[in-house]
Amino acid sequence: MKIILFGPPGAGKGTQAKLLIEKYNIVQISTGDMLRDCVAKGTEIGKKVKSIMEKGELVSDDIIISLISDRISEEDCSNGFILDGFPRTITQAQSLDAMFDEREISIDHVLEIDVDFDLLLGRIEKRASENEEARQDDNSSVLSKRLLVYKEQTMPVLSYYQEMNKLKKINGMLNIEDVFKEILNVVESE
Ligand code: ADP
Numbered sequence: 213m214k215i216i217l218f219g220p221p222g223a224g225k226g227t228q229a230k231l232l233i234e235k236y237n238i239v240q241i242s243t244g245d246m247l248r249d250c251v252a253k254g255t256e257i258g259k260k261v262k263s264i265m266e267k268g269e270l271v272s273d274d275i276i277i278s279l280i281s282d283r284i285s286e287e288d289c290s291n292g293f294i295l296d297g298f299p300r301t302i303t304q305a306q307s308l309d310a311m312f313d314e315r316e317i318s319i320d321h322v323l324e325i326d327v328d329f330d331l332l333l334g335r336i337e338k339r340a341s342e343n344e345e346a347r348q349d350d351n352s353s354v355l356s357k358r359l360l361v362y363k364e365q366t367m368p369v370l371s372y373y374q375e376m377n378k379l380k381k382i383n384g385m386l387n388i389e390d391v392f393k394e395i396l397n398v399v400e401s402e
Contacts, residue, residue, distance in 0.1 A: 213236050213238055213291075213292040213320050213321075213399070214292050214293060214294075214295075214317065214318070214319050214320050214321075215232065215238075215292075215293075215294045215295070215319070215320060215321045215322075215323060215399070216294075216295045216298075216299070216319055216321070216322045216323070216373075217229055217232075217294055217295065217296050217323050217325070218322070218323065218324040218325065218366070218369070218370060219324060219325030219326075219327065219384060220327065220329065220332060220358075220359055220362045220363075220366075221332065221336060221355060221358045221359060221362065222327075222332040222333075222335045222336040222339070222355075223325040223327045223332070223384050224325060224327075224384055224388065224391060225296050225297070225325055226242065226296060227388055228325065228388075228391060228392060228395060229242070229294045229296045231388075231392050231395075232294055232392075232395065232399075233294060235396075236292060237291060238291055238292035238293050238294060239288050239289055239291075239292075239293045239294070240293070240294050240296055241280070241283055241284070241289075241293050241294065241295050241296065241298070242296040242297050243276055243279065243280065243296075243297040243298040243300075244296075244297045246279055246283070247261050247265060247271060247279075248265075248347075251265070257275060257279075260275065261275065265348070265349055266348050266349060266354070267354065267357065268349055268354040268355070268356075268357035268358040268361060269357070269361060270300060270301065270361060270365060273301055273303045273304055273307070276298060276300075276304060277303075277304060277307045280295075280298055280304075280308070280311070281307075281311055284311065284315075285315075292320075295308075299369055300365060300366045300369065301365050301366070301369065302368055302369055302372060304369075305369050305372050305373075319378070320399075321380065321398065321399055322373045322378045322379050322380065323379075323380050323381075323382055323395060323398065324370055324379055324380070324381050324382065325382050325384035325391065326381045326382060326383060326384050326385075327384040327385055328385060329359065329363075331385075332355075332359060333352060333355060333356070333359075336350055336355050337350075337351075337352060337355075380398045382394045382395055382398065
């Protein structure tokens, strides 16, 4: 099973992705986690992306596309995967289509966790205050930037999948279990 999971920062994407990987025995591919790992290890990529991430801006498409292309070729992806945080631009979405064509695979579900934007800032600030190892980019000024970037660069990607009739909206304002139930309804009904 291959799933793309969309949602703005604070929508609960990572939480739902974890529930899905357990249920279907697939892997989670989070470009945010992969990049944070590169930064923590101080790799060449990590050095390039650190300041961009701290500002809440997007890392260049080239870097992301090559990370994803290598990752989906790995053995553990053969049973399926969830893309979490990718594609975030139209260029990334088109490259993903090309990668899939080349490998003769296709995406099964494209899901959008739909939430009220006005409530997100509060949610993330709460997360940042409760967690001692809060992410560098979880503070209100950077979060506002991440939300803006989502609206400007990633919402067009939703339209891209909508036009292909692939996009399914999930109500992300419910509690964690009920959001997961909605996701399962969609995933199991097709
Ligand atoms: P969010 O909680 O905002 O969804 P992520 O953990 O997915 O955050 O990503 C954190 C940061 O990593 C982003 O703000 C961006 O700088 C970078 N990043 C992650 N995925 C991508 C991507 N697909 N394209 C460009 N930049 C990305």
